[in-house]
Amino acid sequence: MMADTPIINGLYAITPDESNTDQLLSKVSAALKGGVRLFQYRAKMLNETQQFFQTEALKPLLDRYHAHLIINDNIELCLHLDAFGVHLGENDDTIAAARKIIGPDKVIGVSCYNSMDRVKNAVQEGADYVALGAFFPTTTKPDAPRVTIEQFKLTQALTELPIVAIGGIDLQNAISLIKEGVKTMAVINSLFMSDNIEVTAKQFIKLLKS
Template sequence: MRHERVRAPSLGEDVRQGQEGGPQRACSAARRACAPSLGEDVPQGQEGRPVSASSPLPGSRVLPLRGLYAITPESADAGSLFVAVEAALLGGCRWLQYRDKRSAPPERRRRAEALLSLCRAYGAALIVNDDLELAAAVGAAGVHLGQGDGDAAFARRRLGSTAIVGVTCHGRYDLALAARARGADYVAFGAVFPSSTKPAAEAAPLELFTRARQELGTPACAIGGITLDNAPAVIAAGADLLAVITDLFAAQDIAARAAAYQHLFEETAHELPQPATL
């Protein structure tokens, strides 16, 4: 089946360009996600009710812990960030991690709430990076914890039994075992390839994903230098999620790039992990 796709700009490109259906129209929901601070209308849900950070997803949503896992890039401009994220959602991305090491707490909360509204509009899940209290405050689907950034079991108690808790395990299987024992829903291994985001990160061999699939029973996320060219080998090794920043958000057409990543998972036949109920 062929799907009509509207080209979405890469992060940092002028998003105010385009006439009669260009990027400006394609990303209208991203602008509405900023509504509380801009005085515009917020995204509308069923029967005209506004979609807010605290609104539940319409109907029963079950998302497998599998596919593209977009991680937001650092961006000084919130509007460009929201447009880029919506483009990824338009392309089929259903897992988004909000990672922001620069913004002040009030701005981080505003952005998290806007991103959550976007995710809810597309039936996607928002995970907050390394900030359990922010995840709890905005009602995110879950939190991702680095080593030393918190305990998975405590995060589970804080966010509730249905929350998604992910844990960074670098290149160590023993950390994955410990994370599973503490109730992690997924473990992240990386850097799988050299990464500009974390150039000093230790290497995580592909064999980790094969072992995790055979022995761990917990979905494994690959992070670090992931591209469309090397992604098939990572999926074939056993990765359930591909965490991508640069290769997604620096693409000329973010929606098309996201769709291409999702298609890789459709082409790869192996047992699906346990779904996560949002």
């Protein structure tokens, strides 16, 4: 586990599926100007060549802002870029397999959905953070299992690892999560599809610091 794990805190921006790399860089640049310093590159609709090309352009931009990049479900790409870490889902590599490849100094995050068993396994296997969701209806994953505040509280009781809330979170419903103790939330559409990404990022960050 990394000493830098507390960096998994605050607003966690997950990149949208965007085949136009210039558009992606423009959106990420706006989020950076808004104060976002933690990003996950997630491009389920693009092939490996496209992902390689995009992240080669994305990483230097993030580096200029001293922002951190986590790669979704691609350990080799994480290694190639010397990214901050990798995020694993239900059908991805195991934590042990990922750790063997990327070593002890990179972050491994795990999607636990609404499963306390996955949370327990992630903790036992050495994950650096766990993600719970969906807390609200989401167009990104319309069939995602729903998570309750009670399950969030159970997860808090199970681990001191950072817990990332995800799924349909926007500026309105984020307030209820923050009141319940959520300190880290991942957003996609509510940030990157907003009319003003920079302003929206600042609003999210202000809420999380309130």
